[in-house]
Structures are given as structure tokens and as C-alpha cells.
Amino acid sequence: MITIDGLTFQYKNSTQNALQDIHLTIEDGDFLGIIGESGAGKTTLIRALNGIIPHHFPGDYYGSVKIDGQDTFDVTPSALSLKVGTVFQDIDSQMISSVVEDEILFGLENFSIPREEIESRLSGALEAVGIPQLRYRNIAHLSGGQKQKVAIAAIIALRPKILLLDEPTSELDPQSSLVFFRLLKELNESYGMTVIVVEQKIMLLSEFARKLVVMKNGRIIQNGAVREVLQKTAELRNSGINCPRVVTLANRLMELGVQLEGICVTVDEAETMARRLMYD
């Protein structure tokens, strides 16, 4: 479980707080989406969760982030990294090897995983993200989507309890983005991994995340089940977030006097709603 209590952070040499009084509890096995305008503090929050803040970015730090009771202020990010794996925004900056296999071995060897376990972890991670065929390929020759999978395989091999991802689909086309989120769902459901993902594509979060946090100016301004948060269309719009169009449709129908039981967040749900209105 992750508990953030009164976290405020200001980067050194900055004049304003990047995070302002954050309170948030994330249960084991949650699938949490984080959305907000650029500059809202999303990346800073991710850095505070994996301990990169305060250990690599100095600044004014108030409050605490505890992972299973352990305060990230008191342990180094590398001590945390067996528990918390991070896929950063800029994948290329994360890759250090030239061959896929080496990229995954690097983490395993650094954390002194026993030799007899290494092969099964390596092949298991490649299997889990669906790229066993890329094992001996040169990373420089891979597509953006493939690199993304290598980055995540390298993290999964370490079997972290918590997976943090900062805009993992920003360079992917819609189809690859969908495939990528299905993979996150699989990791979440089959391995019980806690998934925390910063994502601009609200449609993906609506379909896959169970909880949604909306940030603005360093604060959390909405936090709850995806459906509850999406219902607050006006507040979302004020925070610079565009609702999925099926949500906007449901809200518009209600404005027009149609009685609905609630909003729809996916096309499937919208279809069910529409058929009921027309034929029931």
C-alpha cells in the first residue's frame, strides 16, 4: 500500500511548489490513472513515488510518501526499485544496452538475482510482454512500440509490486496504445501488480483504469473511481481535460431531458444505452 500524506515539494531554484499538499492512498492491486495539463505535477508525483525525489532532485520537501510503511525519504531509490519499477517518459534515456537480452539482464544482475533464476525471469518477462522473438535483436533497430515493451520487460523481470509509468503511449499509434494498455491490464489482473500510469489519452484511462486522479497546479483536484470522476465533466473541462466523447454524449442527452441512470464511459456502454433508449 502507498500512503502519501501532506506531500509538498518545490524543486531547488524554483519559485513555486510543484506539488502542493498531496494526500493519496493507493491500495495493492489498484489500477490508477493520473491525468492533468502539462505542468500539473504528474511527473513530479511519479518521481516522489519512486524516491527519485528527494534523492536525485533536491528541494523543499514536506510530508511523506510511504510504501508498505517504508518512508521513501529514508531509503534510496535503488533499494526501492525491487518493489517499485518505473517506465520513464523518454524511453531512449532508459535504455543502456544495445541488445534486448542485455537490457533485461542488466537489472537482474545488478540486483544479484540468483543465477539459476535469471533465465526463467528473462524469458518470462519477454513472454509476458509478447516479445520473445526480439530477445537477440538490436534495440536501435526496434520501433517505438517495441522499445516500450523492452523497457517494461526489463522492469517486470525484477517483479516489482508496483509499476509506475509516465506517459507510456505518447509515441505510440492508437492501435499500439490499446495493445499496451491491454498488457498493463493483464499484469494488473494476472500478477496483481499495482499499476500507476500518467496518461493524456483519457479514452484509454476510461476503459482500463479503475481509479482516476486529476491534477492541476500541483494539487489533486479529483480522486475517485473512474466513472465518478468522469461524471464531473465541467470540472474536468476547467482542468483542461477533455472527456471521452461518449461521456460528453451522455451528459448532453441528460441536458436535453433524457433520463439516464448514469454516464457511459466506453463505446460498448454507449451502444447499450442508445439501444435501451430507442427500443426498450
Place this chain on the structure above:
Amino acid sequence: MIDLKNVCFTYQKESTVKDISFHIGKGEFVAIIGSNGAGKTTLSKLLNGILKPCSGTVSIMGMDTKKTKTSILARHIGFLFQNPDRQICKNTVADEIRFGLEQILKDKSLIQQRLDNVIAYFGFDPAANPFRLSRGERQKLALASVIAAEPEVLVLDEPTTGLDYSECMQIMNIIRQLNEKGITVVMVCHDMEVVLDFARRVLVLSEGRLIADGETREIFRQEEVLRRASILPPQITQLALRLGEGFEQVFTVEEMARNLLARTRPQYIGTVRRETA
């Protein structure tokens, strides 16, 4: 304005653009869509002469890109890269925009005039350091530098990637205004909602081939074509396709809401709040 005839392009051994022909007229707003690796970026680079076709011809305003210097083409065709950081190279906003202008103009007072115009239009602080701006602001700066040259054709490679929704709308509204002034816009784009809202014509690429070319709304109803290109239509179009008959002309939220309202059975209609004068 833009004419491609049987254009092929091959990187090393792999051909990425295969036998593509189309014509784009003045003032059009065209989107190029397709999955990663379909050849969209290659095609956009063929349009501005950064790449030359291996066979076939690309002609921009009558100039064959193979026979015309890229610097001459650059006076007529502006190109916005996917990542603004690949084109920003100066330490102030004003210098960044001036740099581009100096490549194409000699007259200092004309350069200053264009610079002032574009800075006023975008509302920039001319002394700001580009590298301290947010991603969205840097994208705007890159766009401003391109527009300052007053190109007749604007080619944009994923102008909204990495931007949040309000930044995306700002950029797209600027592009729409330019298009309304008569600038021809060709944009590679992954966001089908943006394509639906802004582009009037769509070219669909799959594995280097042009598999469809038509009016935006027509293209989004061609499920088979989109499936081949691994593209999902915008949400409301998906819904309209599933609902079938009677929803053929429905693409926007408002169209869907009005259409559904007209068919909703009376027991679901409540009392409507009416605006008073």
C-alpha cells in the same frame, strides 16, 4: 499545388512508400493517417523535399522536388517536425524566429516586421528562453517559426503529440485559422478526433501504400479500410456504425445527441429545463 505521381521511396532495402499518386489543391486541409511504420512520416518528408523519391515525381507548386533546391522549396512549404526540440536552436524566442527568417529574407526591416507580427499573433515574450518553455509552448514556437516565413503550404508531422488537451486545441485552432486564410495544410495525425474535427480530406496509408483517399466523414465510415490500417474511428462514429440505419450522417456529439433524442421512447424523456429570456 501538390502533385505526386507514382512515388516510391526505399530506405536501405526496405521500401516505405510504394507507388503513391495524389493531387492536393490550394486551400485544402488534408490528414494522413495510418499505423506506426505505415510510411506517414516518410511521405511528409517527400512533400518538402527533405527526401527525394526513388522513382516517380513529387511536384510542389509546379516545382519538381528532385530538380529544385530544398532551400527554394522551403520558401513555399513550411514543415513542422514531430518533436519541436529537433528544430529549436536559439536562446530566445525572438532569435529563434529570426533565425528562420534570415535564411530566406535579406531585407532587415522586412524580417523585423514579420518577426513582430508573428510574436504579436502568438502572444510570446520575445526574450523568453525556448528551453524553459513547456512542451506545448515550444511546439507553438516551432510553429511560429515556420509560419513567419509565410509559406503557402504547411506540412505538419503529428502536431499534437505530447500535448495536453488545451495545448492541442490551441495549436489546432491556429492551424485552422491559417487554413482559412488560404494556406494548404497537410498533417500527419494519430488522433482521429482531431482529424474528424479539423481535416476535410483524409489519405489512409498502410504498409507504404495509399489505400484510401476521400472526404473525412466518408473515410471514417469505411470500416474495412480502417481495419487494414489498424485505425479505430472516432468514438461517436464507432457508435453510429454499430447503431446502423439512420445514423449514417452522425459524426459529432451534437449530431448523435439530437438523433438519439428524436428516437428516444417517451418514457425516458423527463421534464426539460427551458431557458428564460
